Structures are given as structure tokens and as C-alpha cells.
Amino acid sequence: MAGLTLDHITKTFTDSRKDVIAVNDVSIDIADGEFLVLVGPSGCGKTTILRMVAGLESLTSGEIRLDGDVINDESPKNRKIAMVFQNYALYPHMTVRENMRFGLEESTNSSDTEIERKVRETAELLDISELLDRKPKELSGGQQQRVALGRAIVRDPAVFLLDEPLSNLDAKLRAHMRTELQRIQEELHVTAVFVTHDQTEAMTMGDRIAVLNDGELQQIGTPLECYHTPANQFVAEFIGSPSMNFFELEVQGSRLISMTANGRFEYPISEETRDAIGDRATVVLGIRPEDIIVSEDRGGEHTFEAVVDVVEPMGNENIVYLTFDSDTMSPDTFIAAVDGFKQISAGEPVIVQMPEDDISIFDAK
Ligand code: ADP
Ligand code: MG
Numbered sequence: 001m002a003g004l005t006l007d008h009i010t011k012t013f014t015d016s017r018k019d020v021i022a023v024n025d026v027s028i029d030i031a032d033g034e035f036l037v038l039v040g041p042s043g044c045g046k047t048t049i050l051r052m053v054a055g056l057e058s059l060t061s062g063e064i065r066l067d068g069d070v071i072n073d074e075s076p077k078n079r080k081i082a083m084v085f086q087n088y089a090l091y092p093h094m095t096v097r098e099n100m101r102f103g104l105e106e107s108t109n110s111s112d113t114e115i116e117r118k119v120r121e122t123a124e125l126l127d128i129s130e131l132l133d134r135k136p137k138e139l140s141g142g143q144q145q146r147v148a149l150g151r152a153i154v155r156d157p158a159v160f161l162l163d164e165p166l167s168n169l170d171a172k173l174r175a176h177m178r179t180e181l182q183r184i185q186e187e188l189h190v191t192a193v194f195v196t197h198d199q200t201e202a203m204t205m206g207d208r209i210a211v212l213n214d215g216e217l218q219q220i221g222t223p224l225e226c227y228h229t230p231a232n233q234f235v236a237e238f239i240g241s242p243s244m245n246f247f248e249l250e251v252q253g254s255r256l257i258s259m260t261a262n263g264r265f266e267y268p269i270s271e272e273t274r275d276a277i278g279d280r281a282t283v284v285l286g287i288r289p290e291d292i293i294v295s296e297d298r299g300g301e302h303t304f305e306a307v308v309d310v311v312e313p314m315g316n317e318n319i320v321y322l323t324f325d326s327d328t329m330s331p332d333t334f335i336a337a338v339d340g341f342k343q344i345s346a347g348e349p350v351i352v353q354m355p356e357d358d359i360s361i362f363d364a365k
Helices: 046-054 096-101 104-108 112-125 141-153 171-188 199-205 223-228 233-238 271-277
Strands: 004-014 019-030 035-039 061-066 081-084 159-163 191-196 208-213 216-221 245-252 255-258 266-268 282-287 293-295 303-313 317-323 334-339 349-353 360-363
Touching: 004 046, 019 046, 019 216, 035 046, 035 199, 046 081, 046 159, 046 191, 081 141, 096 104, 096 112, 096 141, 104 112, 112 141, 141 171, 171 199, 191 199, 199 223, 208 223, 208 233, 216 223, 216 233, 233 245, 233 282, 233 360, 245 334, 271 360, 293 334
Parallel strands: 035 191, 035 208, 081 159, 159 191
Antiparallel strands: 004 019, 004 061, 208 216, 245 255, 245 282, 255 266, 282 360, 293 349, 303 317, 303 349, 317 334
16 A cells, blocks of 8 residues: 655755755655646656655655655665656666566565566566566667566565656557556556646646646646636646637626737637636637637527638548638647548638537636
């Protein structure tokens, strides 16, 4: 059993000139057996968080608890935590078996037979039994990745930390390993924190995902919660592809008005939306590409004239780039995802509908 708690953890690196706040007051509760994905752009503090949990980096402030016990001052090898790195970090001169066994004798007090049994079991779980006598350079990238995992698994950790472990694999193998990792994590019933900068990977793998930006936690929730009810514009933009559309609008009574679309975009709002906006003078309206309806019919609620700028046929769907005004270089270019069978071409005038049920309102930046 291993619940992991990050309680207001902060890490400041002091450079010769300035302080870098790599992780800023992050609190996350990870349940026993949970698969949590930590996702965010490069440099947002993901690796630093894992390194603090593993004991490779001290905390500037805050507390890390494993099953309620504070582990801030525990040495890395007493933490029951194993970390798997992006670059595998296997010992090149050792065989797979030696890589997996390395250091186990001292750290576990297990007998040689016990260790050998554990190595064999793990190799079986990972489907690398026939590779045990090979050296890392005789393995493919995917096989090396499995060995790196195996080296962590044989240690029987309570918590698994995985730092972008799939990013060196090609797309097909990466997709396969996503499923494999989930199977293994479930089979071992181990708590796992998986780091990635790839939102697709986060969406498909996490029980819950924690979205980070600039050292700060933006939102934590199930993938669908983060997708459908993003906490802020950063999450809305980061999660989902193509990205959500955003329009910065002025609030005028019961309408939202674009300052850039030459009067072509006025969005009437309900009492409910009005209340949610409060006393903000400008807001950002967000809507996902698949929630925009493109048609030729006029007159419905929340419909607007627009012009098709570019169409990208993807087979199952068309990604349609639209503007409200073909005469200007409109900053209000937006994207709709429509059915692949729909005939639609560049230059065509269309009617777009943006149902109020599907919009999100964010603070203007
Ligand atoms: P990520 O893994 O999300 O890409 P990191 O945790 O590696 O991000 O880095 C977060 C921030 O902390 C970055 O600005 C990075 O430059 C900085 N940083 C990381 N490690 C150090 C260090 N040892 N010394 C100084 N700055 C560091
Ligand atoms: Mg990193």
C-alpha cells in the first residue's frame, strides 16, 4: 500500500545570478495503486518533481509523504521508490540480467536464488526472458526500455516514477508500450507517476492527469474533466488537438462583442453566463473545434457568417480554418472539425453555429 502526498512542495534553484522557481507550491494526493500522469510543456518542472520524490533533489519547502510518513530526509535507497528515465541509463558492459540484479544483493538481503527467481518473473512479465544474457547494445530501443523497466520492477518499489519513458520510441512502439505499461502497472498494483509533455499520451494513459505550467499546478482531474471543464485557458489550449478556439471579447450587457471582427461577431449570452462573467469587462470565449457546427442554414441561435480560409482533409474529418471577414487579416481565425464527407472548399461563405452549451469562459490575459 502506498499513497503518495506532495504537500505544498517548492523547489528554487539558485543560479549565480538569479533564482529559478522550478516547482512552485504544488500539492497533489496520489492514491494507492493510482496511475497519475504529470503533463506540461518542457521546463515546467516535471522532472524536478520526480527527482524530489525519488530523493535525488532536496525540497526548498513543503513535505513529501509516503503512506503518511514524511520522507523528505530519507535517503533515496530507503524510499521504496524506483525511477525510470527517458534515456534508459543501462550499464553498457553488463548483460540484461546483470543490469537487473545490480545492487539488489546489498539492498534487499535476498538470497541469490530469490533474486534470480525475481529476475526471471520480471523478465517474463516484460516478455524479455530470451534477452537476459545480451548486452544493451544488442537490443532495440524498445527492448532497452523494457530492461530499464525491469530493473525498476525487480526492486519491488511501492511507487514507480517514469520520466518520459516512451519518448525515444517510434510512434507505433510507443502506442504499444502505453498499453503494456498500463497492464504491468495494474498487474503489479503499484502506484505510478508518469511524466510526459505529450497531451495525447496523458489523455490516453492517466486515471487522473495533473497539468503543470511554469512550476505551478493548473488542474488535476480525469482526462475528460480536464478536456471538458478546463480550469483555465492554459489547460484548455494544452489539452486537445487541434486546440480549443479562443476569442477575446468585450462584455456589453447581455452580449459579448469582438473588437476585431468588424462587428461580425456579437455573441448573445444567457442570464447564467452573464452571472458567471460577473464584473469582468473583457473575457475569453473558448469553444472546441468539434463543437462548432458548419452549415448553410441561417437564423439559428448563435450563428455567424464566416468564410472558409483553408480545408485540411484528414479522412474521417475535415479541419476547416475559418475567418469572420475575408477582407482583413483577421486575428479571429478559428478552426472547426467537421465530418469528412461534408463537401466544403476554400473561399466558400458558410454559417457557423457556436452553441452556448459548448462554450467556456476564461479570464482575458
Ligand atoms: P521539465 O522536466 O518539465 O522539462 P525540469 O524540472 O527539468 O522541467 O526544469 C524546470 C525548471 O528548472 C527549468 O527552468 C530548468 O531550467 C530548471 N532547472 C532544472 N534543474 C536545474 C538545476 N539543477 N539548476 C538550475 N536550474 C534547473
Ligand atoms: Mg523533464
